[in-house]
Amino acid sequence: MPYLVCSKCGDKYSVKDPVWKCFCGGLLDLEFTPVFDRQAIAARPHSMWRYREALPLEDDRNIITFGEGYTPLTTFKLGGREILIKQDQLFPSGSYKDRGAAVLISKAKELGIKEVVEDSSGNAGCAVAAWCARAEIACQIFCPASTSPGKTAQIEMYGAQLVLVPGSREDTSRAVLAAAETHYYASHAWNPFFFHGTKTWAYEVWEQLGWQAPDTVILPAGNGTLLLGAYIGFKELLAAGETQKMPKIVAVQSENSAPLAKAFREDLDYVPAIDKKDTLAEGIAIAEPVRGMQIVQAVRETGGDFLTVSDTEVEASLVELSRQGAYIEPTSAATTAAAARYLVNKPPSELAVTVFTGHGLKSTEKMLKILEHRRR
Amino acid sequence: MPYLVCSKCGDKYSVKDPVWKCFCGGLLDLEFTPVFDRQAIAARPHSMWRYREALPLEDDRNIITFGEGYTPLTTFKLGGREILIKQDQLFPSGSYKDRGAAVLISKAKELGIKEVVEDSSGNAGCAVAAWCARAEIACQIFCPASTSPGKTAQIEMYGAQLVLVPGSREDTSRAVLAAAETHYYASHAWNPFFFHGTKTWAYEVWEQLGWQAPDTVILPAGNGTLLLGAYIGFKELLAAGETQKMPKIVAVQSENSAPLAKAFREDLDYVPAIDKKDTLAEGIAIAEPVRGMQIVQAVRETGGDFLTVSDTEVEASLVELSRQGAYIEPTSAATTAAAARYLVNKPPSELAVTVFTGHGLKSTEKMLKILEHRRR
Numbered sequence: 137m138p139y140l141v142c143s144k145c146g147d148k149y150s151v152k153d154p155v156w157k158c159f160c161g162g163l164l165d166l167e168f169t170p171v172f173d174r175q176a177i178a179a180r181p182h183s184m185w186r187y188r189e190a191l192p193l194e195d196d197r198n199i200i201t202f203g204e205g206y207t208p209l210t211t212f213k214l215g216g217r218e219i220l221i222k223q224d225q226l227f228p229s230g231s232y233k234d235r236g237a238a239v240l241i242s243k244a245k246e247l248g249i250k251e252v253v254e255d256s257s258g259n260a261g262c263a264v265a266a267w268c269a270r271a272e273i274a275c276q277i278f279c280p281a282s283t284s285p286g287k288t289a290q291i292e293m294y295g296a297q298l299v300l301v302p303g304s305r306e307d308t309s310r311a312v313l314a315a316a317e318t319h320y321y322a323s324h325a326w327n328p329f330f331f332h333g334t335k336t337w338a339y340e341v342w343e344q345l346g347w348q349a350p351d352t353v354i355l356p357a358g359n360g361t362l363l364l365g366a367y368i369g370f371k372e373l374l375a376a377g378e379t380q381k382m383p384k385i386v387a388v389q390s391e392n393s394a395p396l397a398k399a400f401r402e403d404l405d406y407v408p409a410i411d412k413k414d415t416l417a418e419g420i421a422i423a424e425p426v427r428g429m430q431i432v433q434a435v436r437e438t439g440g441d442f443l444t445v446s447d448t449e450v451e452a453s454l455v456e457l458s459r460q461g462a463y464i465e466p467t468s469a470a471t472t473a474a475a476a477r478y479l480v481n482k483p484p485s486e487l488a489v490t491v492f493t494g495h496g497l498k499s500t501e502k503m504l505k506i507l508e509h510r511r512r
Numbered sequence: 513m514p515y516l517v518c519s520k521c522g523d524k525y526s527v528k529d530p531v532w533k534c535f536c537g538g539l540l541d542l543e544f545t546p547v548f549d550r551q552a553i554a555a556r557p558h559s560m561w562r563y564r565e566a567l568p569l570e571d572d573r574n575i576i577t578f579g580e581g582y583t584p585l586t587t588f589k590l591g592g593r594e595i596l597i598k599q600d601q602l603f604p605s606g607s608y609k610d611r612g613a614a615v616l617i618s619k620a621k622e623l624g625i626k627e628v629v630e631d632s633s634g635n636a637g638c639a640v641a642a643w644c645a646r647a648e649i650a651c652q653i654f655c656p657a658s659t660s661p662g663k664t665a666q667i668e669m670y671g672a673q674l675v676l677v678p679g680s681r682e683d684t685s686r687a688v689l690a691a692a693e694t695h696y697y698a699s700h701a702w703n704p705f706f707f708h709g710t711k712t713w714a715y716e717v718w719e720q721l722g723w724q725a726p727d728t729v730i731l732p733a734g735n736g737t738l739l740l741g742a743y744i745g746f747k748e749l750l751a752a753g754e755t756q757k758m759p760k761i762v763a764v765q766s767e768n769s770a771p772l773a774k775a776f777r778e779d780l781d782y783v784p785a786i787d788k789k790d791t792l793a794e795g796i797a798i799a800e801p802v803r804g805m806q807i808v809q810a811v812r813e814t815g816g817d818f819l820t821v822s823d824t825e826v827e828a829s830l831v832e833l834s835r836q837g838a839y840i841e842p843t844s845a846a847t848t849a850a851a852a853r854y855l856v857n858k859p860p861s862e863l864a865v866t867v868f869t870g871h872g873l874k875s876t877e878k879m880l881k882i883l884e885h886r887r888r
Contacts, residue, residue: 182558182582202837203584203599206558210579223578226602229839230873269837286662289879290872293834458669461578461645463605496666497606497873503665 138168138192140328143430151192154247156321163427166328168192170372174347182206184235184336190372191239192332198246200271202228204238205336209344209489212460214453215476220350222341222491225464229290230495232337232362233263236324239333241267244320250274252322255312257305257419258287259494260324260361265296268322275322278312280305286498306423325359325426334365335372341489342373349379354475354490356467357387357396357442358420360431362491367434385440387431388474390450393421397442399432416447416502419467419494443474451506463496466506514544514568516704519806527568530623532697539803542704544568546748550723558582560611560712566748567615568708574622576647578604580614581712585720585865588836590829591852596726598717598867601840605666607870608713608738609639612700615709617643620696626650628698631688633681633795634663635870636700636737641672644698651698654688656681662874682799701735701802710741711748717865718749725755730851730866732843733763733772733818734796736807738867743810761816763807764850766826769797773818775808792823792878795843795870825849827882839872842882
């Protein structure tokens with residue numbers, strides 16, 4: 137029987153409890169033993185739900201789905217080198233966050249929850265709002281007042297209640313935590329079920345590579361929603377004997393907001409305070425990631441590394457990929473910029489996989505600025 | 513051996529000729545006998561290229577692909593009735609036009625073409641620009657000067673040369689026809705290879721329904737790019753003995769721009785001149801569709817119908833779908849509005865399929881206006 141366990145005090149909770157953090161304030165993780173049946177998986181429709189026995193839902197009738205997932209794993213060039221990139225910008229709401237929302241909101245339905253709150257710089261809010269709409273669960277999405285109109289319009293069209301919070305991204309986090317005292321918090325940072333959705337990224341890579349793990353995955357590290365999901369997924373595959381190794385996890389931060397890279401490099405056991413600056417890669421600019429040390433430990437454990445990229449590199453990678461027909465949001469290009477740098481001097485035999493995290497259509501204002509900038 | 517044939521004078525051309533219309537000025541169609549091998553199809557990756565032997569390309573090495581297609585066929589409610597909707601907004605460039613661009617630009621590469629021109633109110637231009645970027649084919653995209661910044665930014669990011677034409681959509685068509693005197697015209701209206709890409713919509717529906725044709729398909733009719741593709745696809749499946757019937761095609765126009773509905777209702781053998789008005793469904797507001805009579809004839813032949821919808825209906829359908837978590841562009845909601853009307857009083861046994869044509873992220877300005885409108 138699966139259960140929730142506190143990473144701080146070790147207390148356990150039933151998965152039937154609508155809790156998203158421990159009473160001690162600690163982070164909850166889900167203890168769960170997935171089952172993989174390759175023959176059954178291969179015979180099912182191509183969505184992330186084909187790994188049904190590896191997803192922590194009791195009753196199929198609670199699955200809320202648009203048929204999402206199983207995104208293409210496609211070759212692109214980064215700095216002249218070929219690499220496989222998983223096109224998670226092609227999810228219904230336009231980002232990989234749909235993986236997490238699909239499992240979390242299905243679980244919320246299973247728990248009988250009628251209303252949730254979530255905070256987001258944009259993408260997670262869109263994903264949660266979309267799934268809540270389909271699940272007929274009311275939701276409030278807290279966003280920084282500076283969030284682009286493209287994202288807030290999407291959230292409101294889904295019928296969610298948009299709460300714009302003046303100030304920084306961290307101010308928004310504080311505002312939602314207050315609301316979460318009385319509501320279920322469908323958080324992409326706190327809620328363990330979200331990560332048991334994003335872990336499907338690892339399953340799909342495994343299947344698309346012919347049921348094997350890659351040598352290396354290069355993933356963004358803001359709140360670590362995808363990175364920790366991939367870590368869980370590959371770890372489950374290894375434990376189940378479905379793969380023979382754990383991929384090395386290379387984490388990417390913007391050099392303008394890199395608390396975790398600092399913790400990693402300086403061998404700290406806490407997330408240091410930083411002086412966060414604006415960056416093109418706003419989606420991963422998280423000064424105080426709640427699962428920060430889990431991210432650093434996952435990278436350490438897999439023998440990985442942290443790379444930080446400048447906005448100049450982000451813009452260059454965005455343009456390089458656009459010129460190959462890939463339209464992604466600037467935050468996504470931070471990861472590809474780092475992947476390009478990572479690949480330099482690596483042997484061709486190293487099987488590396490990275491990701492497009494969000495659609496370029498989410499960032500029209502930034503695209504117009506970049507085009508203007510390059511015309512000068 | 514496949515060949516191109518003029519629908520006006522009957523002249524034939526080799527598929528190795530880089531022609532897009534007959535010397536007599538007539539429309540060219542592709543004569544081609546596809547092959548369907550269900551076992552081979554089912555064993556391949558889930559993209560539109562799984563129907564390889566039904567796509568008119570000689571050499572696999574010319575295939576330009578992002579792994580696109582095989583979009584989810586998902587149940588949504590329209591006016592309280594359930595219907596299957598194919599989510600073609602989930603293509604890489606954000607619309608079903610990618611189906612056509614994938615085959616046409618691959619064919620252009622096969623023909624050794626180095627530069628193309630195309631005109632578009634937005635979506636076809638984005639699709640052609642994306643595929644040209646990946647194919648390393650230069651392209652110029654002609655758009656009305658009023659095209660939304662979201663679409664023009666996307667076209668320019670792909671590296672295409674954007675040519676903004678003052679005046680109406682028809683002025684843009686005239687401008688590109690002049691350019692097409694000296695360039696290969698990668699037209700989603702003229703070029704027959706485009707329709708042999710959009711026909712994959714029919715193949716996928718057929719496979720997703722368990723290798724059968726639906727009773728009815730409800731499809732937009734601007735230039736008829738998807739409608740004529742679906743007509744070709746279902747006709748090929750019928751001719752190959754893969755299905756037992758032709759679906760009834762129900763065509764949708766905006767009541768503010770409905771020349772084909774008028775031709776159909778008045779039993780005309782030409783496309784009448786109309787007084788086109790602005791509409792939320794700008795993507796299907798085509799006053800002079802070059803394949804207009806082919807569209808009308810396809811609808812007549814299948815025992816179908818034309819439905820016209822008001823902007824009020826379009827907005828209501830857009831909101832109804834957003835509230836179910838589907839984010840589509842307003843043009844796309846013209847088709848779903850008509851589908852809702854079509855379903856009234858139809859027996860539950862009638863198997864109808866419709867489509868989401870383009871992503872809501874393409875239309876942020878319009879979404880903001882609609883939200884504003886509904887707040888008043």
